Amino acid sequence: MSNGLVIAAVDGSEHSLRALEWARLAALRHDTGLLVAHVLPETSQLYAGRRSALHDPNEPEEYADPVGDHVRGLLEVAPELPREVRYEALEGSVPAALRVISGEGSPLMLVMGSRGRGGFAALLLGSNSRAVATTASCPVVVVPHADRDASADAAGASAGASAGRVVLGLHAAETPEDVLAFAFAEAAARGTTVQVVSAYALPPGPTMVIDSPFAVIPPEALADGGDGVPAEREMLRAQTERLAPLRARYPDVPVEQAAVPGDPAGRLVEASRSAALVVVGRHHPRVRSLLIGSVAHAVLQHAHGPVAVVPALRDDLEL
Known part of the structure; x- marks a missing residue:
């Protein structure tokens, strides 16, 4: 960067x-x-x-x-x-x-x-x-x-403190590379972890609990068959593929991956309670407009900590 x-x-x-x-x-x-x-x-x-x-x-x-x-x-x-x-x-x-x-x-x-x-x-x-x-x-x-910054209150620190992860909201097929690069550069500067959060939709069922805490899965856990929901495992594999170049560029930055059911904005808002920074893309990369995306807008409105809204800085993105 x-x-x-x-x-x-x-x-x-x-x-x-x-x-x-x-x-x-x-x-x-x-x-x-x-x-x-x-x-x-x-x-x-x-x-x-x-x-x-x-x-x-x-x-x-x-x-x-x-x-x-x-x-x-x-x-x-x-x-x-x-x-x-x-x-x-x-x-x-x-x-x-x-x-x-x-x-x-x-x-x-x-x-x-x-x-x-x-x-x-x-x-x-x-x-x-x-x-x-x-x-x-x-x-x-x-x-x-x-009175809205939960992470600063929990850490007893001032605005800008390095406590907490950098949370990256990722749609593996759509999020521009600039958004990923910003999150990893910020985590490297802070000496902290990037937690990558993607959300997927599931048909409503009597046992599905959207508001339950999501699990963080290390990449090595994807090698075996596992018991995860197929949509979850597919999303985690797509994350891993998309994150590979950033892992190579920032080998010292730990990465946690989470694929969760439900609304992506709601999940990112919840993660913001303990995050140093939440990073989201500004809008769909194929829609060159001045309209902010619905996820970015919702996270800005409701997050409990700092939020970085990152535009696509280059026009030659390959998704």
């Missing part, structure tokens, strides 16, 4: 400051730089436009930027900083400005909070977070607010 910058999108809210801390630690783990970006408030944008239009030398060149000042102050007292820290004030709407910056210089990821200053407090995912996750040109990590 590219060793580009980690972008932290901030607006001064507590949600975005949690995302900033997550991004700081991510940049340290990946040994790359950190770009802190925020969209100027409308008053500042109007002032900048007025000064430019009037060409008035009596007007001060600088305008108030309380968000930028606050973030600089926080990072000045951080215990450790990435090798490079840059700040950028953006103009325009939040989704449009972040979409533009996500396409510049091949950033490693863009990190933002699940909600900003605006909107209804009851919403789990703000409109700006949803819009950026849907349209950004790079992977977008959405960090939940504190």
Whole structure:
């Protein structure tokens, strides 16, 4: 993967400051730089436009930027900083400005909070977070607010802690290679396991319990006949085949595989309770649209920890 910058999108809210801390630690783990970006408030944008239009030398060149000042102050007292820290004030709407910056210089990821200053407090995912996750040109990590982050509470750690697995939602025939590569690179940087979760449908039956905990099966267990459900074993074999190139590229990353009955989004949401990060693809790779897939949308809405939504970054995918 590219060793580009980690972008932290901030607006001064507590949600975005949690995302900033997550991004700081991510940049340290990946040994790359950190770009802190925020969209100027409308008053500042109007002032900048007025000064430019009037060409008035009596007007001060600088305008108030309380968000930028606050973030600089926080990072000045951080215990450790990435090798490079840059700040950028953006103009325009939040989704449009972040979409533009996500396409510049091949950033490693863009990190933002699940909600900003605006909107209804009851919403789990703000409109700006949803819009950026849907349209950004790079992977977008959405960090939940504190009362929704079960993994941080369980570990007693801050946002961005390395505890827990990286959970990868995989459809063996459809998930783009970029999604797999992102999950494995993140697990390698954290020194943790990739848990691969795929879901399959079963006809309803009197003894089927969808909400039961799923079993994790090591690849070597697939060699024998086993007693697994045929659909489960076939899915595990498809997983193994699809994961082979990533295993070769990341030989030190442990892999757990799980094929489970039921709704894939529900299974990933449940796995997010103890995961360091859940990684999903943005949409069906053969549908080039700005619509986020139903699984990614549901996981973003309900996950209990950070979620990475990864677009197909190349057009020459062979599935």
